[in-house]
Amino acid sequence: MPRRVNPQRPRRYGRLGWVVDLLDRWRVAARGAGAADTAELTRTGADLLARWGEPHRHHHDTRHLTAVLDVVDAYAPAAGRPDLVRLAAWCHDAVYDPRAGGDANERDSAALAGTLLARAGLPADAVAEVRRLVLLTAGHAVDPGDADGSLLCDADLAILAAPPETYDRYAAAIRREYAHVPEPAxxxxxxxxxxxxxxxxxxxxxxxxxxxxxxxxxxxxTRELAALSLP
Structure with missing residues (x-):
C-alpha cells in the first residue's frame, strides 16, 4: 500500500541538505530511466535546480518540485515507468515565465526536457515520453488508461487538496508570481x-x-473562485 502523503508538506532540510537530496533523487531517476551516471548528468540536474530556484517563483519553486516528487514516489507502483514520471516532474515547470501566454511554459519546458535529457544520455524513446508527459500538465486532461500521465497530473495538482490555510498561502503565492498583472485582469x-x-x-x-x-x-x-468575485 502506498504511504499517505500530505499534498503540500515539503521535507524539512537545511538548504544545502535539500539541494543534495534533490540532486540525488534526480540522478537515481535518470539512471533508472537509462541515463549514464556522468558529470553531465549532475550538471543537468544542477541546471534544473537553478531554474526551479529563480527569484520570481513563489509557488513554482523547489518546494513544489519536492512535493510533486513525494507524491510520485509514494504512488510509483501505479505507474508503468515511474522514473520517467519523476523526470517529467523535474521538467514540467523548468521553464516558468508568468508573462508567457497560453501553454508556452509547458511547451518550452518540454523542449528543454528534450535537450537536457538527450544531453544526459537518456534513450530517445524515454526522452519523447518525458516530453509527452510534460505537455499534459498544460491542461491536466489525461486519457483513460494513461497511468503515467495520471500520476504526474495528480501529483502536480495535489496542492489543490491541501488544508484551507495551506491552500490560501498557495493562492497568495500565485498572486505574487503575477504581481505585474493589474488586479481586475x-x-x-x-x-x-x-x-x-x-x-x-x-x-x-x-x-x-x-x-x-x-x-x-x-x-x-470553489471557495477561491467565489472570493475572486467579491469587491
Whole structure:
C-alpha cells in the first residue's frame, strides 16, 4: 500500500541538505530511466535546480518540485515507468515565465526536457515520453488508461487538496508570481483557470487520491473562485 502523503508538506532540510537530496533523487531517476551516471548528468540536474530556484517563483519553486516528487514516489507502483514520471516532474515547470501566454511554459519546458535529457544520455524513446508527459500538465486532461500521465497530473495538482490555510498561502503565492498583472485582469484570468479546473470530469485519476483529494480540492477551488468575485 502506498504511504499517505500530505499534498503540500515539503521535507524539512537545511538548504544545502535539500539541494543534495534533490540532486540525488534526480540522478537515481535518470539512471533508472537509462541515463549514464556522468558529470553531465549532475550538471543537468544542477541546471534544473537553478531554474526551479529563480527569484520570481513563489509557488513554482523547489518546494513544489519536492512535493510533486513525494507524491510520485509514494504512488510509483501505479505507474508503468515511474522514473520517467519523476523526470517529467523535474521538467514540467523548468521553464516558468508568468508573462508567457497560453501553454508556452509547458511547451518550452518540454523542449528543454528534450535537450537536457538527450544531453544526459537518456534513450530517445524515454526522452519523447518525458516530453509527452510534460505537455499534459498544460491542461491536466489525461486519457483513460494513461497511468503515467495520471500520476504526474495528480501529483502536480495535489496542492489543490491541501488544508484551507495551506491552500490560501498557495493562492497568495500565485498572486505574487503575477504581481505585474493589474488586479481586475488577474481576477478574471485566475477565475478562468479555476473554472477550467472545476470543469474537468475529475481532478484526480488514481483511485486512492481521488477518494481523498477530490472533495477538498473542489471545495478549495470553489471557495477561491467565489472570493475572486467579491469587491
Amino acid at each position: 488577474f481576477r478574471a484570468g485566475r477565475a478562468r483557470v479555476l473554472a477550467g479546473l472545476l470543469a474537468l470530469p475529475a481532478l484526480f485519476r488514481l483511485p486512492p487520491l481521488a477518494r481523498r483529494w477530490e472533495s477538498p480540492a473542489r471545495a478549495n477551488l
